[in-house]
Amino acid sequence: MEDLINIERESLKESSIHRLDGRIKLIITFIIIAFAVSASSVVTLILMEAYLLLLVLLSNVSPSYALKRIILILPFGGFIALFQPFIRPGTVIWTGPLGMDVTLEGLIFGALLLGKVTVSVTAVILLSSTTSMQELVGSARRIGVPSDFAMLLNLTVRYLFFFYDELERIRNAQKTRCFDIWNKRTSYRWRLRKVGETIAMMFLRAYEQGERVYLSMLSRGYSQDSQMYTARSTLGRWDVLFAAANIFILALLHILQLGYW
Template sequence: MASITELMKQDSISNSDSLLHDIDSRIKLIVLVLIIIFAVSSENYIVFAAVEAYLLILIYLSNISIKEALMRVALIIPFGLFIALFQPFIQPGDIIYNLPLGIHITQQGIAFAELLLARLVISVTSVVLFSYITPMQDVAEAFRKLHIPNEFAMIFSLFVRFLFLFFDELQNLRQAQASRCHGLSSDLPYMWRLKNAGYLVLMMFLRAYEKGEVVFESMLCRGYSSESKLYTDNERLSNKSIAYLLITILLMVVLLLLQYLAII
């Protein structure tokens, strides 16, 4: 429940008005991909620091709380941290510490774990920024404008449209259960709660199936087929969107040039 509520709050923030919110969704998606590719292909920590500082500046210009954004990043980092923790033990290299059962910690493994975490922080920060300044429906529209396979764009568009609808359905089911004293309170026996949770999942599955059938029949009645293409407007890119893309590319080129000249 909390995750859906946070998602609804985030979608509300993404519809705000700021310097970056008005940029074309295609450009925001392209910049996201460019930053992630640039981060995972670099091994220079000064480059990582520069890109992270650039992302924090963009978050500030978007009228988003930097503290809240960093907290969101910190919530995701532990998943990557779990992978990084194993690297010192599995990467071959110079052994700096021996553990029982033939387990070794290597210098190269520690270096790779640090590199992995640095890349992860950059990637997650860029994704958090993108999610804060781009509504989910605009993401689906950007997929279509960038000629992503039509099936993928259609599935994502339907996912966005019906995610909150199913959340409302789940809320209605839980409210109906609570009004009949069939809630999931911790005061009730565990098996009773487990049984009611099973009923809840079953009802959600049936509602989802019924809703899917109704929606598909409605789409067929309106002429939908596997070859159908959704309409997308051919809106020209604004100067602000072009400038956002060019500034990001210029930053990457400057950092690469500084690396090539061995300045950083």
Template sequence: MNVSIERMERESNKKSVLHNIDNRIKLIITIGIIIYAVYTQNLFVLLVMEIYLILLILLSKISFSYALKRILLILPFGGAIAIFQPFIKSGAVLYTLPLGITMTYEGTIFGILLLSRLIVCITAIVLLSSVTPMQEIINSARKLGMPREFSMILSLMIRYLFMFYDELLKIRDAQKSRCFDIWSKKTAYLWRLKQIGYTIMMMFLRSYEQGENVYFSMLSRGYSDNSRLYNDNKKLNVKDYTFIAITISLISLLEITRYFSVI
């Protein structure tokens, strides 16, 4: 899958209606959708929320196939928990497998619900990161009340993350120039594994040296523990309020529909 930090930043710097919405609003809406997805137990509500997020992805003009790849790349980390629920949760036996393994009805329903929640949450996070640069997400969280020390650490982490990525690309280009291919079956597995270890070691050494140079450059420009980050006073416009109103109206409508359907 062609999923890289560079590609993520290119997608987040595109121009669309969703890209132009205030970053604080996008962060608040994303957190709200995640909380609501975890709260609800209605599969129909989760389906509607996922369709809404997909429509936002299409409206934002980002590559749908790229967003889908990112969702599928993250999904296995939590999806494995949902897959095992039918076999570990007690309840009425739905199906009996060989070796005495049983699937329960309650476990299957809970696994589907857990997987649906996970898909909605991941889609919301992928959408946010695809229409908002990483640094802007941290800046928006700081404006919303994130502690200064925490936001400073995250800001530096993002900057060093790109530096790590640049160093990795340089090392990989050097290896390609020497005809090294990690997936080549013509070379011994242990030798390839050793080269991967050398690559990781070299990447950290180069990144450490570059990080020291960057840190000393920051000190020479007046950086200290008491340094303050710049905050721009951007006011909300009609697009921001419209996006909030549409999302809140959708969630409210779903809750009202679910309430009356229960009654």
């Protein structure tokens, strides 16, 4: 939850990237991810990553904060890339212990996969660090995301912090009763049962809160045909210029990838 608070705090800073329209940032992020997934050159991905890190610096986002998030998230996808040199067939360039062979094709493919994951993660981190959660939902709705899906996202964002407070109250009540999940002097089965009871209690409170919210929405005229209100906004000159510049840079990188330079 502290990470969510830090993300929201970073998104409320002032910079030219923060002031961009959320639709532009969403669309450019999707385009960058699509470009990274389809890339076939490690050099192109390195240049793309350098450009994204430059945007992080220009956006007034703390570099240490951004790098920390990249390092924390990267192992989830980068872990697969580490095995590629050992499992992908090709020209053997090194033979390790236990008969593990490192192939040139596997090394190139692993580096390419790691580059794709890194660029995609950096693009998402830049988006989340410069755009608030509510603005992301509103921007998604304005670019055509179905209203039901946008409403679910909106409710999730709105009540995420509420359920964290509920969990904190449960944990504080457990502490007053001297419960400590890391206390090895108590039975492991008993600690596991208490954790299960906490999870069950959170599910019950989430269900009850959902019922209260739904009844409140019905009392205010909500129905199956209701539409979520989305404030209109117009694109400024800086929004169009930023989108055009990013498309131009991606086009140059694509030409470089094709080997025309």
